[in-house]
Amino acid sequence: xxxxxxxxxxTKALTDVVxxxxxxxxxxxxxxxxxxxxxxxxxxxxxxxxxxxxxLDVDSDNSLAATRPTFGGSLLCTIYTxxxxxxxxxxRPRVMPMPERVQKPIGRVVEHQLGMVEADIVTKVLAFxxxxxxxxxxxxxxxIVVAGGLGLGSLENFQLVRQLASVLGAEYGCSRPLVQxxxxxxxxxxxxxxxxxxxxxxIAAGISGAIQHRVGVDxxxxxxxxxxxxxxxxxxxxxxxxxxxxxxxxxxxxEAFRKRLSPHTRDxxxx
Amino acid sequence: MHIVVCIKQVPDSAQIRVHPVTNTIMRQxxxxxxxxxxxxxxxxxxxxxxxxxGEVTVLTMGPPSAEDSLRKALTIGADRAVLLTDRFFAGSxxxxxxxxxxAAIRKVGSTFGAVDIVFTGKxxxxxxxxxxxxxxxxxxxxLQLTYVSKVSSLDLSGRTIEVERRSEGGVxxxxxxxxxxxxxxxxxxxxxxxxxxNALTAARAEIVKWSAQDAGIEDIQKCGLRGSPTVVKRVxxxxxxxxxxxxxxxxxxxxxxxxxxxxxxxxxxxxxEMSDLARGF
Numbered sequence: 001x002x003x004x005x006x007x008x009x010x011t012k013a014l015t016d017v018v019x020x021x022x023x024x025x026x027x028x029x030x031x032x033x034x035x036x037x038x039x040x041x042x043x044x045x046x047x048x049x050x051x052x053x054x055x056l057d058v059d060s061d062n063s064l065a066a067t068r069p070t071f072g073g074s075l076l077c078t079i080y081t082x083x084x085x086x087x088x089x090x091x092r093p094r095v096m097p098m099p100e101r102v103q104k105p106i107g108r109v110v111e112h113q114l115g116m117v118e119a120d121i122v123t124k125v126l127a128f129x130x131x132x133x134x135x136x137x138x139x140x141x142x143x144i145v146v147a148g149g150l151g152l153g154s155l156e157n158f159q160l161v162r163q164l165a166s167v168l169g170a171e172y173g174c175s176r177p178l179v180q181x182x183x184x185x186x187x188x189x190x191x192x193x194x195x196x197x198x199x200x201x202x203i204a205a206g207i208s209g210a211i212q213h214r215v216g217v218d219x220x221x222x223x224x225x226x227x228x229x230x231x232x233x234x235x236x237x238x239x240x241x242x243x244x245x246x247x248x249x250x251x252x253x254x255e256a257f258r259k260r261l262s263p264h265t266r267d268x269x270x271x
Numbered sequence: 272m273h274i275v276v277c278i279k280q281v282p283d284s285a286q287i288r289v290h291p292v293t294n295t296i297m298r299q300x301x302x303x304x305x306x307x308x309x310x311x312x313x314x315x316x317x318x319x320x321x322x323x324x325g326e327v328t329v330l331t332m333g334p335p336s337a338e339d340s341l342r343k344a345l346t347i348g349a350d351r352a353v354l355l356t357d358r359f360f361a362g363s364x365x366x367x368x369x370x371x372x373x374a375a376i377r378k379v380g381s382t383f384g385a386v387d388i389v390f391t392g393k394x395x396x397x398x399x400x401x402x403x404x405x406x407x408x409x410x411x412x413x414l415q416l417t418y419v420s421k422v423s424s425l426d427l428s429g430r431t432i433e434v435e436r437r438s439e440g441g442v443x444x445x446x447x448x449x450x451x452x453x454x455x456x457x458x459x460x461x462x463x464x465x466x467x468x469n470a471l472t473a474a475r476a477e478i479v480k481w482s483a484q485d486a487g488i489e490d491i492q493k494c495g496l497r498g499s500p501t502v503v504k505r506v507x508x509x510x511x512x513x514x515x516x517x518x519x520x521x522x523x524x525x526x527x528x529x530x531x532x533x534x535x536x537x538x539x540x541x542x543x544e545m546s547d548l549a550r551g552f
Contacts, residue, residue, distance in 0.1 A: 005438065006445075007405075007415040033439055036417045039405030043369060048500030051365075051400035070506065071397065077506045084500040122414055123447040126433065130441040144548060169548040179457075180307065186457060193399055201534065201541060211509055222538055224530065225516060237509075240533055241516035244526060252527035260531055261542075261549040 001118055004125040005033050011040040013114050018045060020112065023086045025064050027056075030090035038090045048081030049088040052192060054095045054215045064089065069192050069211045076211065094140050094196035094219065139188065144170035145199045145220075147190055148178065149213075151206020151227060151246055155183045160250035161205055167258050173197070175207045191216035205246035209234025226250075272325030272427055273384045274316040275376055276349065277391040277407065278309040280333050280340035305340045308392025310347075312455040314462045315422060316390045317348045323427060325387075326350040328379055332360060332371055338478055345473035346465030352476070353379060357483040362496030365398075369406025370493045375486040376411060387427070389452040393418055401454070408452035416447060417454040 001009050014037065018026060026041075028034040030052045042049035054076075055067035063080055064087040070077040081087040139145065146168065148161035158178065165172035173190040174183070190197055191213040198219035205226045207213060214237055217223060225238035226246040235241045242249065282301045305313075316327045329344040331337050332355040341352035355375045363371065380386040389411070394401035401417075408415040418437040423444070425432050430449045435442050437456055465473070483491055492498060517537075521529040535542045 004443070007417070011409075031439055032418050032437055035401045036405060036415070039365070039400075039402040040409050040415060042402070043366065043406040043409040046366065046500075048364065048366060049400075049402055050501060051398075051402055065504075069399075070503075075506050076509055077503050080502050080504050081500050082502055123416075123445055125443055126446055127444040128438070128441050129435075129444070144545065167549065168545060169551060182458070193394070193396075200544065201538070214509065222534065222541075223516075224534060235516045238516040239537065240530065241518045242526060242530055243518065249527060249530075252525060253530065256525070256527040256531055257545075257549075261546045 001114075001116055001121065004128065005036075006121060006123050006125065007036055007040055008123055009116060009121050010037050011044060012116060014041050015044050016114060017112055018086060021110075024062060025058075026086040026088045028088075028090045030092050034090050038088060042088050045086070045088075047084040047086060047088055048079075049090070050079045050081070051090050053089045053091045054192075054218075056089065056091065063087070069215055092192070092196050092215070094198055095215065097198075097219070139171045139173055139190070139195045140197055142171035142197065143200045144168050144203075145173055145190070145197050145201075146170050146203045146205070147173040147175065147207060148205045148246070149175040149207030150177045151208070151229075153206075153247060155181075157247050158183055160247065160254070164203070164250055164254045164257070167254050168261075170199075175210075175213045204234060204238070205250055207234055208232045209237065272320065272323050272387050273380070274320060274325065274327045275379055275386050275389045276309070276313045276316045276327060276329045276344070277372060277376075277389065277403075278313065278329055278331050278340060278344060279306045279392075279395050279397075280304070280331060280337040281306045281395055281397040303336070303339065305343055306392055306395045306397075308394060308396070308455070308457055310392070310462045311457055311459050312390040312392050312453070313344060313347060313349065314460045315419075315453075315455050316388070317463065318460065319388070319422065319425060320350075323425060326384070328353060328383060330355065330372065330375055330379060332356070332363075332368065332375070341478055342473045342476070343465075345476050346470045347463060348465065348469060351383065351479065353479040353481060355481050355483075355486055357494075359483045359491050359494045362499060363494065364499035364501045365400055365402040365406055366500055367494055367496075367498035369403050369410055370498060371483070371486070371488060372403070373407045373410035374488045375481060376407065378481070378485075378487045385450075387449045388432075389413065389450070391452070391454050393454045393456055404452060404454040411450070411452070414447040414449075414451040416445065416451055418456050419453045420456045420459045422453070 028038045050066040053066045053068045057065040066089040067078045146165040148158050173188045178184045179186045179189045192215050196216045200221045202220035203224045223238040224240045225234040226242045230243045280303050283304050320327050327349045328351040329349040330353045391404045419434045421435040423433045433446045519530050519533050
């Protein structure tokens, strides 16, 4: 009954588990599945739920401090669930570093009988159609990511981002306004309402760097920002800054990388 | 058939600025819009109405000025607009909001005809929680269908509905029953423009305005700040990285090459890794 995700069966199951074991804190991933489930479970349990957290902490009195971007991603806020249990939160995928595998786990697996019957579940899954474009889901796991923002000015100029990504063997992405304009599909969006990335190198072209975007890229090992506005917030968290027009720089950068990374050039430098 | 579409009036987040000194939101002069995701929900509701007949009621909870968004929704083609407004609602989190909206939907059903489907956007652009849809749904005990990209069939006499919904790694095709709540994915339909005649009618249309009491809300303690289990303790601007970004100076060198030199100077291992990647390894 739990083979395919369905809100009804999963809500019933998770609510039952919470009522049995009474946890202080209940965390779920802020994925399409996790958000669908968390909202339903929190309302069924009549407790608080903080969405899409980027940072979690536990205070000395055991209360959960859940931090998330707010006001369309221009500020951060820390939210508590004071008098209700469990304290619930959904957490953005990829915002936390992956922990090391422990040799002797202290947690144990508990089997919990649900006593649910299929006849009680109204919604039926008729089919599941897997995504054809597998590459799009790689953005979150890519080592190199190139992304463009509103500073590029037009859909045509966004091609410059794709060209650089192609030469680097990188994934390409964008900031939210480009998705809202319909220039780029939403699965390419990087930021609070899009993907969180942790690449070794992130090149942001014409992206101003609102918090909405920042929370999606803070885990990058190196952030290179190209922007005409020297006061753009992205320069507050980038490692390297180039104050120039990305539209003019990108073709030159693509060409320079192409030369630099070609085996021919490297051999010559090596000799 | 009676469809309710829940919409929210939100500040156009693209135009929000934070005061550089006080770190507070500068709301003044920021224009408000209908939450863009809700427009896809409204459009889908109007399409079903046009095909199967019936009525579309738009509902919003907010300050009296949210009337503007309701008139826009009427211009686009909704048949009726309900504004749920009361000072008791101030400070509502998602649990309290879903309590009030669910009560108002029950009242819409008893006043204007039984509700078959509630539509809303997948989330708002100001709160970004995606929690109010499922919240309303559970309180009404409707079937929950979130992130829907397509309503593929609707059988009003058999009370069944088939939808495609975005899931992880693919699309689920689901069959469920009415009444249900659907949250619509963005970009799933082309939102129609309201006609001039609609705009003129909408400007004069009467908006149904309900207080908490009018909407039949029984327990005012469950509304607003008092009815909200979550408490915002701290609002702050993110701290800049301790070191400012290093500005790349191109001294007699093309800027692109200067940038690449800097990248590889700071992260020497990247050059080999990127060469391998560029060659398709």
